[in-house]
Amino acid sequence: MQDEESLVRRAKERDEAALTQLYEENFDKIYRYIVLKIGDRTEAEDMTQQVFLKAFKSISGYKFKGSPFSSWLFRIAHNQVVDYWRKKSKRATVPLDETFVGSSNSNPSSETERKMDIENLVAATKQLTSLQREVVSLRFAGGLSVAQVAGSMGKSEGAIKALQHSAVVSLRKMLATG
């Protein structure tokens, strides 16, 4: 954490090596987080770029408070995603994967273990509550620990563990019936 603090300090002084390191360490995590939230890989690329552009332009206002720098990036990414869906809904379009519905007569125990694909996963996470979805996105796509997710969402670790558990139970059911 000490290293990241000094890295961020240098980045705030517009040190290109530090900015590049922060970019390299976080770009893929933010990209995965956005892909899971919107389900469009090409759009997610552009949005990830926007997240970093915004973050680095306003990095001088960033205050290090002990949580990882990525938490701040995820917050920007979250706002970006909210904005994306707001605009998308204004255009009255329906995402293709929103039609995901599982058949009810499948055998959950035998089908859960099969390899899922990204479209199914995105569709399944849409059925979760917003808190569950956020936990899954930060934990599995963003690669944050439970403690980091808790810090990022302003909740206790116990609450995050409970949300993680209920989210995975729901995902299993949905993916098994998909």
Next chain:
Amino acid sequence: MKNNREFANIFDECLERVLTGGESVEQCLASYPEHAAELKPLLQTALNAKETLEIAPRPEFRERARYQMLAALRDMKERKRRRFSLFGWQPRWATAAIAVLVLLVASSGTVAAAGNSMPDQPLYPVKLATERVRLVLTPSKLGKAEYYAELVDKRVNEIVNMAEKGKLKQMEKTTQRMNDQLMAVAVLVSAEGSAPAVLTAPPAPAMMMAPPPPEAATQPPPSRAGEPQKGKPEITAGPARPEPEAAPVLTPTPAAIPKPEEEEAEAEEEKMPDKRAKLREILTQNARKHPDALWAAYQRAPESMKPALRRALEASNIEYEKLLEFLEEMEEEAEKDDED
């Protein structure tokens, strides 16, 4: 409730042990035999989800995005520096005097002759130097973007000319310049919504778009910008005709994102809507004209020239598509603001 909490803790512990501790699912299950039946499928689902999400953006996009981001930041830095430098405090007449001086020099015979020179001609470096001077003297970022768009037009003519003459090396260099200048337009346009950008020189050649895979050399060139497949150049037999379509493009979320301090400069640009409309018109025209010109050159070109021409087509398609979408989005936002 307590049992649920305990199980959630056990599940997280096992997940952590498998994800970061290098243990297998079975090892963890052995620690909690009483919960094994319930834990196993959940761990499997979580690990499958994690594995499914092991995806990455296209490497060429990643590189390009990094370059654009650093270029935008450099521009901001440069602008700040200028604001407080001696040059920044010069009276307006001094800037005007420099501009007049450059215009006088530009009207001299050599510079005028260089204006029409081609990459294989001795006066071509003079042409490039004159362009750089004019860029430095163009004050606004939209003005710079417009001039870069004009330069891209020149580069396309040069690429076609070099293709006709069979001069591969010069054509590849010119294609790189065209890519750089298209990227510069993108950086300037995308920075317009938040902070003014001042690009004084084209981007470094090392950050060019990645060349296509070897098999791409034998494929026909992509269709024109504005095709439905956003960001992915479509492979067709020739340039397609439809108008560029609108697609959702992100704009800043003002409430959530800290405002960059450079935004204060936005107020200076009162004629933004007109300038944006003009830039959009130029880019729309170029988005139609350039692929047609490059496609025509591609059809006439010998096989050895085709891969480079194909790259030029791909680059122009991708950049124009993004630029047009972004400008359209900005106009929509402006219209919305007017309505509000």
